[in-house]
Amino acid sequence: MRIFETLNKAILASWEKCILTGGTEAVAMAQAALLGQTFALLSSVSYLSPRHADNVARLTIIKRKKDLLIAQTFHGTLIAWARRLDVFRVTCIPEKIDVHGAANGLRQTWKKWIQREERNRKSPVVRVAAALFIHDVEIAEISMSDRFLRHKASDLPPACDEDLWSAPIAEVWAERFKEVSASGPSKTDYSCSTQQAPVTFGGVYQHQGSIAAKDCFRSYIVLSGLASFPKETHNYEALNRERQREQKTRFLINFYTSHIEPSKEGSHDVYLRRALWHSTFISSDVNMDRLEIAIGREGYNESQQRINDVREWACSLDGQRCALHAIMILRELEKIVLGTEPPIHIPRTVFCAAITWFCYIKLGRDGPDLSQHDLEFPEFKVMGVNCYQILFEANGYKGKRLKSTESSVFRGFIDLLQRVGHWGISNTLASILRLLLPEGTDDEKNRF
Structure with a gap:
């Protein structure tokens, strides 16, 4: 708890300088703030404390309401910082990938593809964006309010199929790339573009087929956004609400058969x-x-x-x-x-x-x-x-x-x-x- 409180005060004292400076220092500050937010959301710490009456240690539940207040109050501020740092601007490389070239050219193509995937998977900016999506849902559900962010599949950090990522050599990668590409848009996600019309419910837009079949983390973020159904949809007229629900049910069934059932x-x-x-x-x-x-x-x-x-x-x-x-x-x-x-x-x-x-x-x-x-x-x-x-x-x-x-x-x-x-x-x-x-x-x- 002391670490959390000290970290919170340190960030509040230095955020302006870090944001203006930008670069890795600003991203590191955003990561530190997210760690503090995570503690605040999971607190209400239970610990053993002595009772003076009989001097026996008994379980006491401390309701740290101020931690949740801090998480709710500064969540919007953290999103503003993230937007200032262009955290939600996903960068993709839509160049055509040639897997039919000579051996040397294929290895070079594979290495370039690996560099792009490493950036998408390990970039601190991508991690901050993903964490903010998850925190946004948790805070909205705990406080019974609407979200700050609208969860769109096109805004999520892209990642390839896990089988493709684990290919040991260029030739194996090329074969798997052909198989995944031939299986259609629901199995691959190598660019920001999509040919499918978005599914919409309650202001949330989702592109079907925008998630690699075995990208568990990204599918988890999409699912967490759907689990936080916008509160305003419960006030719609019955016909509109029923239409929204049917649309969501179809999407979730497709999601189950594509990402959970396999x-x-x-x-x-x-x-x-x-x-x-x-x-x-x-x-x-x-x-x-x-x-x-x-x-x-x-x-x-x-x-x-x-x-x-x-x-x-x-x-x-x-x-x-x-x-x-x-x-x-x-x-x-x-x-x-x-x-x-x-x-x-x-x-x-x-x-x-x-x-x-x-x-x-x-x-x-x-x-x-x-x-x-x-x-x-x-x-x-x-x-x-x-x-x-x-x-x-x-x-x-x-x-x-x-x-x-x-x-x-x-x-x-x-x-x-x-x-x-x-x-x-x-x-x-x-x-x-x-x-x-x-x-x-x-x-x-x-x-x-």
Whole structure:
């Protein structure tokens, strides 16, 4: 914490000189500021502190609200610095690549291509841009507000297919280059241009086929932008909102079949994109801000104004759909190996899934005409998942929803947050969820 506070003061004291100077010093300052922002987003540090009454060390959760305030306040400033440094201006080399030349010429072409890829992958400027995209989503979701940046695939740092990048010699590279180029635009991304019309929803433009199939990091950034569904779309008229959602669903299904499904069985995805993919559907079908208000975030009076709307949602097919995705998030993250450092979005994703499931079982009621046919959602068809069976198992192998006090799924979310990472934000969010259980202690309720 002292390092974070000292770093923050040092940056505030020297930013003007660094920005005016430009160059590597300015980029290094932006990187340092991003490290500080990351700490601020993941803080609410838990540690053992002595109690003077009995002189016994007990767990105390320190809610460092000022850290989150700093992250929210200076996020826009950091974006302004990045724009001043042209961080978001992606430079591409659209020159034609000849892989049919002589051996010496082929090696020279390969070396030039390697230099371009190294710049795209290792440039500090590219790293700053990618980190800002991710932070923009996290801050928007935590504060329940709209993003500063619009996530466009054309603005993301380009990178080639991993098989192409790992070619050991020029001849192997040339053969793989031909194969990847022949497979169409969805498998390659060697220039800034694209022939496909953009898909748009809620002001977010995405070029289908603009990501290399095995570029996990870039696909993670695109997916994180989609998971943060713009808040204004929830206020659109029903017809327009439904059109936006259908468009997003089609894009996500194509994304799944192109980038997530091909992953080898048992291979570890460090970005945990499957859980994030399920979270995008929840953000499309429900306004999480309304759910939190309905369960008491702003007090009893505000809760009563929202509870009827949330109850209607919980009884609808949209509520069923969100509940299914929440269960899938829990199943995916329960597979995480103990000791794995989770991505920055995981605590928030688990918390949102838990709130979604709680509202579904607490406020919803099953209709008499619900059948297996009603639960045939397109994204689950692609996955080959039986939705009716998933809900049946989650409800304790009963044909109706459980009461919140009986739900092992909700308690599973709390348990997952407590062990998913060592950062304080996970423990803090788990403590908030424990307040929704009947055995939540008075000490916890007073603390939050």
